[in-house]
Amino acid sequence: MRPTVIAVDPFLGVKPAERYLFYIICGPVGAYYPEGFNPISIFISDQYVRAVRGGIGEAKTGGNYAASLLAQMEAKEKGFSQVLWLDAIERKYVEEVGTMNIFFKFGDEVVTSPLTGSILPGITRDSVIQLLKKWGVKVVERLFTIDDVLKAQTEGSLSEVFGSGTAAIISPVGSIRYKDKDFQIGDGKTGQLSQKIYDHLLALQYGYEEDTFGWIEKIG
Numbered sequence: 359m360r361p362t363v364i365a366v367d368p369f370l371g372v373k374p375a376e377r378y379l380f381y382i383i384c385g386p387v388g389a390y391y392p393e394g395f396n397p398i399s400i401f402i403s404d405q406y407v408r409a410v411r412g413g414i415g416e417a418k419t420g421g422n423y424a425a426s427l428l429a430q431m432e433a434k435e436k437g438f439s440q441v442l443w444l445d446a447i448e449r450k451y452v453e454e455v456g457t458m459n460i461f462f463k464f465g466d467e468v469v470t471s472p473l474t475g476s477i478l479p480g481i482t483r484d485s486v487i488q489l490l491k492k493w494g495v496k497v498v499e500r501l502f503t504i505d506d507v508l509k510a511q512t513e514g515s516l517s518e519v520f521g522s523g524t525a526a527i528i529s530p531v532g533s534i535r536y537k538d539k540d541f542q543i544g545d546g547k548t549g550q551l552s553q554k555i556y557d558h559l560l561a562l563q564y565g566y567e568e569d570t571f572g573w574i575e576k577i578g
């Protein structure tokens with residue numbers, strides 16, 4: 359379900375609109391990536407930036423996606439599913455993927471970027487954090503750099519990477535390209551934790567699993 363709002367003032371110019379049209383597009387969806395629930399390859403852009411702190415990166419607004427499309431097209435041409443964005447100022451802190459938030463499992467700790475204003479505060483991100491806490495898995499929201507990721511990958515302590523989003527649900531990441539080098543995550547296959555979260559979220563959505571969080575709303 360895609361809630362949408364557009365300005366409908368009969369006016370050309372730059373100012374906040376006075377009248378808006380709000381509508382919701384409802385439609386069936388299939389697997390978000392052609393890979394289905396299989397590891398995707400992502401590309402780190404060191405040339406472009408998506409959003410900067412103090413801007414509108416945390417809002418689900420078209421401008422953020424416009425700024426990301428060239429990098430996304432180039433990533434696709436190179437055979438990657440998505441772009442992994444670094445922060446726009448120092449270009450080293452891991453932020454999020456084109457349409458997903460992202461989690462890294464370093465040792466027994468799962469880490470995701472904090473909500474600094476330049477990434478979307480995804481509802482699935484929040485669900486993953488709550489689920490992991492409930493399962494007793496250590497989950498931390500903190501800044502971490504792409505160098506931390508590559509160091510952990512070299513040392514063998516980076517076992518899983520996965521994205522989270524309404525459309526993608528949970529999307530395991532099998533490899534990352536950064537500065538023309540490819541880095542495999544774990545054994546390149548879907549990690550145990552990614553699989554467990556994916557299964558659990560789907561079971562909750564389909565009502566196979568009891569919802570202890572109060573996330574399910576009955577409509578009608």
Ligand SMILES: Cc1ncc(COP(=O)(O)O)c(C=O)c1O
Nearest residue numbers: 457458459478480481482523524
């Ligand atoms: C840029 C971006 N980040 C993260 C997400 C995930 O957000 P959510 O879990 O609310 O779908 C999306 C979803 O479309 C997105 O476009």
